Amino acid sequence: MKMVMAVIRHERLQEVQDVLDECGVSGVTVTEVKGCGAQRGYTEKYRGTAVHISLRPRLKIEAVMRAEIVKTVVDKMAAAARTGEVGDGKIFVLDIEDAVRIRTGEHGAETVQHAERAMWGH
Numbered sequence: 001m002k003m004v005m006a007v008i009r010h011e012r013l014q015e016v017q018d019v020l021d022e023c024g025v026s027g028v029t030v031t032e033v034k035g036c037g038a039q040r041g042y043t044e045k046y047r048g049t050a051v052h053i054s055l056r057p058r059l060k061i062e063a064v065m066r067a068e069i070v071k072t073v074v075d076k077m078a079a080a081a082r083t084g085e086v087g088d089g090k091i092f093v094l095d096i097e098d099a100v101r102i103r104t105g106e107h108g109a110e111t112v113q114h115a116e117r118a119m120w121g122h
């Protein structure tokens with residue numbers, strides 16, 4: 001299994017969730033975060049003075065999935081999250097050793113896969 005950890009713009013959440021749903025990923029964790037990339041934030045005028053804002057709000061997306069589908073998911077997520085402007089975000093891929101569905105005690109890849117679309121947000 002792999003975990004896709006992505007940092008995206010708020011306005012791209014629905015499109016990214018739709019990708020995960022299409023690909024049969026069984027769930028997602030979304031966290032409000034702040035971060036910066038290569039531009040190290042941005043500079044804003046406050047009462048005539050230049051103020052450096054180093055961290056901007058973004059969403060962190062964590063989704064664990066079967067290793068076989070991770071390449072497809074990453075490509076589709078990148079397309080869904082892209083505006084073409086700086087600050088579109090990043091996608092990281094991590095190895096996952098195991099997963100447990102607490103209710104049933106099942107382990108492994110069956111716990112992170114859905115047979116049918118759940119139509120999140122629709």
Ligand SMILES: Nc1ncnc2c1ncn2[C@@H]1O[C@H](COP(=O)(O)OP(=O)(O)OP(=O)(O)O)[C@@H](O)[C@H]1O
Pocket residue numbers: 007034035036037038039056058085086087088089090
């Ligand atoms: N190396 C990194 N490690 C952890 N988080 C990162 C890293 N790079 C970017 N991020 C996260 O992704 C968010 C968006 O990054 P961003 O898209 O600005 O990356 P970038 O490399 O500067 O690309 P671009 O030049 O297109 O802006 C950041 O606010 C931060 O939360």
Ligand SMILES: [Mg+2]
Pocket residue numbers: 036037038039040086087088
């Ligand atoms: Mg940047």
